[in-house]
Amino acid sequence: MFAYDRFIIEMREGLHQMLGMILIDDRRYTYTRGFLKNKGYIFCETDTPSENLDFMIFPFAGEIDKDAYDDAYFAAIKQGAAIFSGIKNTYLARKCDEHGIAYHIMMDNTEIAKKNAVPTSEGVIAYLVANRERTIAGSRMLIIGYGICGQDLARRLSALGADVYTLVRNEEKEALAQIDGVAPIYLQGLFDHNFDVIINTVPSTVLTDEAIKQLGGTLLVDIASRPYGFNMALAKSLNEKSALLPGIPGKYAVQTAGEILGQYIDDILRGK
DSSP, X not given: OOHHHHHHHHHHHXXXXXXXXXXXXXXHHHHHHHHHHHTTOEEOOTTSOGGGOSEEEOOSXXXXXXXXXXXXXXXXXXXXXXXXXXXXXXXXXXXXXXXXXXXXXXXXXXXXXXXHHXXXXXXXXXXXXXXXXXXXXXXXXXXXXXXXXXXXXHHHHXXXXXXXXXXXSSHHHHHHHHHTTOEXXXXXXXXXXXXXXXXXXXXXXXXXXXXXXXXXXXXXXXOSOTTOSSOHHHHHHHOTTOEEOTTGXXXXXXXXXXXXXXXXXXXXXXXX
């Protein structure tokens, strides 16, 4: 194919030889970069002047070098360029707001959350299979929170034969759980049941230390982000298999998770 023909195809596809940089702090990003390169995007060195870049993918969750990426760096970014990060970075958010730059927090996107729920659930199931002496089938499992992750996990555990409950806070989630065939309970009814496994999906303190002690040796798994749902050190002292498992898509099925991010970035850059 002649260079001119390739240029015409790229123009039609809306790529315009888009240049970007990526600061990899997460295994998913390796596959994100590969996905985008296959789409025709070009990645430059991280010290490429910001005025030459069409998009910048900053660390998924890590800190940013404020000396390298200072006010002058953001001031030079050309109009229409886009900045991405996995979760919200306060420094990035402030600089993008000050300089009128489009900032996309990938994990805040509902569609990404839904797609990520699949590798998250599979990762939890993999952990349970490898670290318990009983099958999932026939086990009594409580999921704290019935959001996107909680719903997907409940469906998959139920399909494997588990007796699944969910801890809810309002009638809307209660009704949703009932529709899905999952038994909803409220916090005040927690100790009316005996559970083999409790999985937290809520990023705020749900179980007090006293509650954890009362649960005894129940296996507790926390897949939420900070500040998490309970005192994991205490939980592990009562059951060594209890585990804090944040960011599961960055550890399990990382290629799928990375490509999910790549598709989102491609959609944004193409204006979809």
